[in-house]
Amino acid sequence: MTAPHADPLITGYLARLADAAAGLPNGPRTELVDDVRAHIAEARARETGEETDATILNILDRLGEPTVVVADARDRLGSGPQAPLRPGVVEYGAIVLLPFLWPLGVVLLWSSRAWTRRDKVIASLVPPGGYFGLVLIALTAQAAGVVIQGSGPLPGFGHLYILLLPILIFFAPVYLFIRLRPGRSQVARGGRARHRRPVA
């Protein structure tokens, strides 16, 4: 036996839910209303005793105020648990290729989601961008050498560059590797996740 006012009660609730959810994107809104409609049907099918208006009202009460449900939906849409990202071929490829095949390394670096934008910029720019940097340094060193020979202002400057070169070249891969720590990868996945990081 159906409750005398089951239909208007349920239709009314669903209408209020749809109204409250008007601000949600289309997909999630329809899905929410459909899910709740299915929930009500299931709850009614589960009731063993005679269905009264009170039965329906209790089902709707347990569901919660539409505004509360939608507020929760809005929060959930923006955030949620994310699977921790495991470093894979792309990540290790970027680390290995960056010093040797800089253009390819940079492409891999930027296509990975394991690092924050800041990390990517740092790794792309310092130290001095693999091949291009190498050439640049070589040229600068050469120029500095010429200056030295021509009694320049900074004797030994070119040599300093050459000494620093091996250290500089491996700065980016080492830096990226450190930043790839498992705990970090999840944080780096999206800007939103970063905001959710506990302050403590």
Next chain:
Amino acid sequence: MPTDGLVSQMRRGALEYCVLALIRDTPRYAFDLIDALGKTGMLTTEGTLYPLLSRLRRDGLVKTEWRESSDGPPRRYYELTTEGRRALTAFRTEWSAFRAAVDGILQEAKKT
């Protein structure tokens, strides 16, 4: 009580993982989850489970399948994906560490 908001926030945050844990071994439908969560006091507003489930699905942590039911309308079953399993494992580790840290501090404070 000043801790009310905090507790509900904590419950809300942990709820996602409780759902993942509940479907770890066997797929379940929403009402089944509501029963299990309701008993523990983890879910007070039943309707809020649905946005959570959609979110988990959209993130690829669960997958769903409609199945006929013998005693009512068809039910959508939620099943853990490999990604979901990974997220659950990660949370389990984090949670143990978090709980141990807080417990340790609370115990220490009790002694003094």
